[in-house]
Amino acid sequence: MNDQMPPAATPVIDARNLGRAYRMGDHIVQALDDVSFTIAEGEFAAIMGPSGSGKSTLMNLLGCLDRPTTGEYRLGGELVSTFTPDALALVRNRSIGFVFQQFNLLARQTALENVELPLVYSAVPRAERQRIATMALDQVGLGRRAGHTPARLSGGEQQRVAIARALVNRPILLLADEPTGALDSRTQVEILALLQGLNRVGLTIVVVTHEYNVAEHAGRILAFRDGRLLKDERNAAPRVAHSERAA
Numbered sequence: 001m002n003d004q005m006p007p008a009a010t011p012v013i014d015a016r017n018l019g020r021a022y023r024m025g026d027h028i029v030q031a032l033d034d035v036s037f038t039i040a041e042g043e044f045a046a047i048m049g050p051s052g053s054g055k056s057t058l059m060n061l062l063g064c065l066d067r068p069t070t071g072e073y074r075l076g077g078e079l080v081s082t083f084t085p086d087a088l089a090l091v092r093n094r095s096i097g098f099v100f101q102q103f104n105l106l107a108r109q110t111a112l113e114n115v116e117l118p119l120v121y122s123a124v125p126r127a128e129r130q131r132i133a134t135m136a137l138d139q140v141g142l143g144r145r146a147g148h149t150p151a152r153l154s155g156g157e158q159q160r161v162a163i164a165r166a167l168v169n170r171p172i173l174l175l176a177d178e179p180t181g182a183l184d185s186r187t188q189v190e191i192l193a194l195l196q197g198l199n200r201v202g203l204t205i206v207v208v209t210h211e212y213n214v215a216e217h218a219g220r221i222l223a224f225r226d227g228r229l230l231k232d233e234r235n236a237a238p239r240v241a242h243s244e245r246a247a
Contacts (some may be wrong), residue, residue, distance in 0.1 A: 010077040012173050012204045013039040013062060019070035020057050031057040032068070033227040039206065039220075041172075044199040044238070046215035047208045049224035056177070058224070059208045063096055063175050064088050076172050093121050097166030101178035103158040105150045111137060111157075112146040115165045122169060129168075136164035140194060156187035163194065167203075174198065174205045180214055192217045192241035217241055 020032040032054045039045050049055045060066040061073060064080055073080045075095060083091065092098075105114045112133050119129035137143050140160040150158050159179065166174055176195070180188035196217060199205050207218060215221050216239045223231040 009041060011038040011074075012041050012043075012076055013037075013206070014074040014077075015062075015071070016073075017071035018058070018061060018068045018073060020054075020061065020066070021069045031227055032061070034071070035227075035229045036071075037222060037229065037232055039204065041204055042199070042202050043220060044196070044205045044218045045207070045220040045222060046218035047206060047222045047224065048210060048212065048215045050210055052226070053210075053224040054227035055208050055210075055224050057227075059175065059177055062173075062206065063098060064091050093118055094169045095172050097163075097169070097171040097174040099159070099162050099166050099174065099176040099179045101181040103150070103155075103162045103182075105158055105161060107150055110147050110149055111142060111153065111161045111164075114150075114161055115168055117165060118169050132168050133164070136167045137161070139167065140164045154187070155183050156190050159183065159187075159191055160194065163191075163198075167198075172204060174203055176205065176207045178209055179207060180211075181209075188214070189241045196238075196241055213239075 015038070016036050018032055018035040019030065022029045022031055035058065047055050047058060057066070061068055064075070067081065075091065080088070112130065115133040115136050116129045119132060124132070134143065134146060137146050140163050142157060142160050142164065145153060145157060150161070153161065179195070180191050183191060192214065195205055195207070207214065209215055216235065219235050219238050221231070221233050221235055222229060
């Protein structure tokens, strides 16, 4: 009989003593100070705090958009500080799906063409990328709007396109920065319901927000202030977003 415990799975995010300092004139500003935490595969975590808390700095580090001044960050077990600039670009394209408050869609491109963009950068053949992008739009409930440009889509629909675009390379992490910040309350619920649905099928999601009513939909809340991690709490009963629109 084998009594050994199975090995622990590699965390998607493993942050160890992260710090990020910036020079402003003669002063050093410590935007992030000695932050450590892990996020496992399949978690839905919210990073929250007021303006100036360090959450945006942390998001840039987790998204491989910036490098820490001190400490180590591993993404899927890989030490990010060892990556070349080209390797970092590949990680951002293939391993991380980004969703932002402002949807960052190309105005003259259709929803389908916007969703295809990461696949273009990955040199996926046209027919295959159209197939994958169509599936992603179907996944977020916008298959029938594939031929519409952003000007013909509502704010919530534009954010759904942005989420579909973030999914096409099957990332190990979906990183969403204030994803409901530009939306009305009803549409916020629709987007949160969509994110919860994606998490239920196994996607690891980190949402950066300053709003508790957004964070409470996550299964874990990490609260920041003045560059430090103040609380890291499991949310035993996440608020469930009910949407009238099928996700």
